Amino acid sequence: MEVKIGVHNATRELVLESGQSPEEIERVVRDAMTDKEGLLDLTDERGKRVLVRTAHLTYVEIGEPVERRVGFGTV
Secondary structure: OEEEEEEOOOOOOEEEEOOOOHHHHHHHHHHHHHOOOOEEEEEOOOOOEEEEEHHHEEEEEEOOOOOOOOOOOOO
């Protein structure tokens, strides 16, 4: 699952691939927004953690599952 995170005063968005379902990611984001510490904590497929203060979030885009394709295909 591709997750894009927009952060205040950052020129680029953070992008990570997560093994979690869209519902799980949404729950984590919602919990972070209501948490008194205000910290979004996500882990990508390789185990790398991304921590962002919710006060600095501009958006979180939860994409469709990404299929890895190799080679050429015809439509």
